[in-house]
Amino acid sequence: MPSAAHRGPLPAFARTIVVGAGLAGLELVDELARQGGDDILLIEAGGADDLRHVNVAHDARTALRLWLDSRTDPAFTRPWTSLTPPHYGGSSGMRRRLGGRGLYWYGVTLPIEPWALAEPWWPRAVVRDLTESWRGGPSLYERVGERLHTWTHRHAPGSAPAPRPPETHVGALHLRPTPMARRLASDGGWYAYSALDDWRDPLTGTWRAAPRGVRLLTATEATHVLVRDGRACGVSVERRDGAPQEIAAEQVVLCAGTLQSSGLALQALHDAGADGPVELHGLADHIVQGVFLRLADEQAQRLNQVLPTGSYYAPCAPGARSNLFVDVHGEEPDGSVVVEIRAMGEQLDQDSSRVSCTPGERRPWPLAVRSRPSDADRVLLRSQREAITECYRQLCGAVGLKERALDFSDYEDPGRGNDFALPENLATARPGEPVTWCNQLGTEDHEGGTLPLGGVLDDRHEFRAVPGLYAAGPATFPRLGAANPTLTTLALAHRLAALLAERTGSTTRQNRSR
Template sequence: MPGSPQAQHGTARSRAAASGPSGPLPREAGTVIVGGGLAGVELATALAEQGAEDVVLLEAGPGGDLAHIHLAHPQAAATEIVFAPERDPYFHRPWRSGAPPHYTGISGLRRRLGGRSLYWHGVVLPLEDWALHPPGWPAEIVAELTTGVGGAPSWYDRVTEQLTDWSGGGLWDPAQPARTSIGGQEFRALPRACRRRPGTDRWEAYTALDAWRGPDGDVTPPAGVRVHCDTEVLAVDVRGGRARGVLVRLGDGDVSRIAAHTVVLSAGTVESTRLAALALTDAGALPSPRLGGLADHIVQGFVVRLPADRLPPPGSYHLPTDPVLRSYLRVDVHDDGPGRALLDVRVTGEQLPNEGSVVECEPSDEPFPRASVRTGLLPEDHKMISGQRDLLRDFWAATARELGEPSAPLEFTGYGDTERDNTRVLPDRTRSQSAGRPETWSSLLGTEDHEGGSLPLGRLLDTRHAFTALPGLHAAGPAVFPRLGAANPSLTTIALSRRLAGLLPGA
């Protein structure tokens, strides 16, 4: 990751966004943003930059710890926080799984101001043409994302330029080659919006919270934005066929109401969908609180310990996506001690949205019912899973031949096997592996935390991110993606959040 001498590093402190609400909870606001993760903070920041004066950002978790986990912890400890969430005090799963083991285990939210922007690895790949192609995505949004409209640069270009500057002038570590060959394939450096703490092996990925940080390291929301943490949104307040605000529960258990002209859901896909389904049901637009189309990334891979001198330098590399397989291949090389390296290979693909994958609120005596998640795979998804495994087997066979290693076969179990999920990459597991013998894994659905499709643009939402059946309610984040594609959704999430800021009333 590139260094940035001007960067302000260290554990951020927060005055206005401390672990409790910042001042009395307001009775009303112009715009309420539900969720202080990547999309919510990005949207609030962009609104402030455009002069919005009455934005309230609500986050269910605390706001006192704003450091990226790879800046606050060594590599092994940070990995454990991600893949062993019982070690993370911010982990929370507010839904029930109706299709275990999917949407269980490490599937959940990281409830803290900054959310997953404080956990991600900074990967900034745009969605692929085959995924963005209409009719999946509205043509208007595709044009704004990819080519620009009316002489304006595309949102992808604008955001990539800003992230490159933030990263210190490049989107990968200058010690890592831009291209490298392994397994008979030429890989490109994986673009990542990251920067190192000078003189250490610690690093951080981009978060819009960095724009709130002053020279002393304190984090203060920009003018026009009020942040209230430890404030859980229970429901959208719907009256007269319109969203009128939100009902919230504070840290002390009190329930209160905030009136608002505009409500934006950015609380993570499952929670945003739960809130939307309840609101649409209250408005008479749905017969019951149930929405389909939920989809996650399907990710499989293997890890193997090998001699370091036969591998590319440590870093992250990728191959362009195969549109037939709807997947891309990524290789990470990690230092594994003197003369050794850990080769971490994964293939990331797109689960197709389907109406059998749903977020719903089952009948309950609870005034604010939790969500239940059910998910399933289409025949096309099963075909992709098989194709991904063939790709991994072929790549490992070619790599083993190239390195002069015995080609121990890759052995996969049934998709959804909890004994072979992506916790296989935990350091205490990889350290116990025999050198040269690969261990395979497959992620469970929901564990990549990139779910989308349940609040799709162009169908449930118009091109302004507004619910066509419920004025006053909008949504942001990967939930609105009609298709996920294979790429990490963060670049698109940032771009669409900034685009949305210019479309909201009062912006």
């Protein structure tokens, strides 16, 4: 266990404070320390009782339940009110623990598509750094991709790289193996990449050490950013058993997840004198729907010849703003095989989706979320259903199964969510009978867009209205695209780490010259 996270007085100062120890916060701190940053304080509201990925710490069924049935996860919390249920209700929430959602992540590493990662939405400098060249060398996507490849294939006792299925066709549909940063444990579990692997043993959770120059506080909530003379100068924190305390800093970075970071940002913008309502627009999540299909006997055997066990993907037609995924799960005890076809797409026309705060004496201020599918999103839903139906049709033809009509429910009031994948629900699916499902907004846990680069933030990740305050994670994406956000989150964390290291070094040199 990281003893520094639990004992001793709180520090009075840190050069850099990073709020939130999920994928973005950990990667940022790890890379900033690697680039020579020092006196970094990482603050996490959750605990550090178990530092393993859920699919290492638990059997497959328990891990799946912790993810899909959030009520069973002690780390789950929802620190906001949904004004538009069922969206951002149900299983939508945070995982307050050191490692955050990264300890539930499935490891998918797709880049944002060129139709979304482009001007005028994204700043040209950011697009260039991600896709073309970073500081005269390979692009950030290339650099981080190589880092993840090295991590996946490194020699590590007790685990091995997860095998990739072959590229294949199902009828006219071209399917590629889904790129993943994932390793298999020798006991049958698996885990996805996290910067925590440099800090602890991923199989046992045994703590090693934080990087040099990094201090860690867990079970400590940052209630608000300190703003003086219009500039961020630290944070106010509360431990579960203590009074509020201020910690000064030269720079503060918000990495607490899109909604939590948005709440902290709204308070800071208000304290800095920003005019207008206490709200942020642009909130978006991925829109996801799909179908489960159980195959048995001859159809299951044919499926194994066409699509071996594994995860596959294919981009949908450009106008659909979606990717299609086909996951073939391992053989069930009765010999049947479950196939999942799903489409993941970009929520768009986001002006009606927003995060707001109600000012009051106690911090943090109450947080509320408003989000519904737009007219453009309803067009996307129809396009996704066409893509899913066509994939299902091709699959039926490949395995010799009689095709049935797919009955998609109302996205605003669905009969089934992706929790249908829980064993007791999936067991009710009869061989050959397709079962459709869809997620509501906020339940895919890919929300972003409230603190966009080139908008609320400049292209150096700093708040235009609050100097000294920065943000990382999907909240900074001007558009989500259809891809899982993690590869871009990691790449932008590396970009911000370099910028902060430069700024810190410059400040240090200035101070020494006085």
